[in-house]
Amino acid sequence: MKLQEQGGGALQTSKDLFAGAVGGVTQVLVGQPFDIIKVRLQTSTAHKSALEAAASIWKHEGALAFYKGTLTPLLGIGACVSVQFGAFHQARRWFEARNAAASPSAPLPVSYGQYYAAGAFAGISNSVLSGPIEHVRIRLQTQPHAASARLYNGPLDCVRKLSAQGGGILPGLFRGQSVTVLREAQAYGVWFLSFEWLMNSDAARNGIDRREIPSWKIAFYGGLAGEALWLASYPFDVVKSKMQTDGYGAARRYATMRDCFAQIWRAEGALGFWKGIGPTLLRAMPVSAATFATVELTMRMIN
Structure with a gap:
């Protein structure tokens, strides 16, 4: 396996952040309809299946309801994915430098344990943004549809009310932050590890540089990494x-x-931790494929 190009500095980091932001916008536009179905299944007993939930949303709320709460993630997830890729590549370069310092004559490539650690670092870095952003999005997705019963008049109103009800910004807006950190570390450790393994294996198998891997394969490997992400972290979600x-x-x-955790286990057993996994996995393939393909191709154009 070829050692990836080493480099760093503010310019390279800014390129990583820009490519991640482009991938984040793509991720939201592709995945939002699937996400609202997932959240409804996770938080309500009114729907028996993903198909029934989708049909109910379409019938009672209309097509635009599948993009409820999109403004917050469109602005926020772009920033989140930007941080994910920026932090991951910064950590990867740190491991490359560390490996080179440990063995100057024959630097070792980044190990898959190190890829996982770099991904976990990216997830933890990202959790500072993703925790409150997802909290606001979920509140907007699950509020009553009728205007007269609506709890929040948009993202800013939601932030204000959550802060007031929770006793301040930190306890109100950052509700569930501990489990968010755990989810992000596990999810993105597995996400980046899976993608890097698939890409490096393809390059080694075919005797080519990673940059020569065609875009359709990048998308396919990105989609598989998305499936691995959710299978590894869904109970936390x-x-x-x-x-x-x-x-x-x-x-x-x-x-x-x-x-x-204890209440879910007592009320629903192990299956309670997997409610909504079907639409989540359906969403994961196209969303993760689009994200990695967009980021990888953007990096190729700007580097």
């Missing part, structure tokens, strides 16, 4: 969604992340 749709004060059901 269910707990996060439940905590971020929980009430405040007397209406609060979950005292802590651990309490939420």
Whole structure:
């Protein structure tokens, strides 16, 4: 396996961030309809299947309802994916430099354990943004559709009310942040590890440079990495969604992340941690494929 090009500095980091932002916008536009179905299944017992949930949304709320709460992720997820790729490549370059320093005559390539660690670092870095952004998005996705019953008049109103109800910005807006950090570390460690393994294996198998791998393969490998991401982290996501749709004060059901895990287990058993996995996996393939293909091709154009 060829050692990836070493490089760094502010210019390369800015390129990583820009490519990630482009990939993030693509990710939201492709994945938002699937995401709202996933959240409805995770947080409500009103729907028995993904198809039934989709039909209900279409019938009672209209086609535009599949893009409820899109403004927040469109602005925020672009920033999140930008941070993910910027942090991942920064960590990858740190591992490359560390390996080179340990063995100057024959630098070792980045190991897959190091790829996982770099991905986990990217996820933890990203969680500072993704926690509150996803909290606002989930609140907007799950509020009643009728204008008279609507709880929030948009993202800014949602932020204001969550902060007021939760006793401040940190406890109100960052509800469920502990499980968000766990989910992001595991999810993105597996995501980047899977993609790098698939890409490096293809390059080694065919005796080519990574830059020669065609775009359709990049998209396919990115899609497979997306499936791996969710299979590895989905139970954390269910707990996060439940905590971020929980009430405040007397209406609060979950005292802590651990309490939420325990209540799901008692009420629904192991299957409770996998509610909504079907539409999530359907969403993961096109969304992750589009993200990696967009980022990889953008990097090829600007480097």
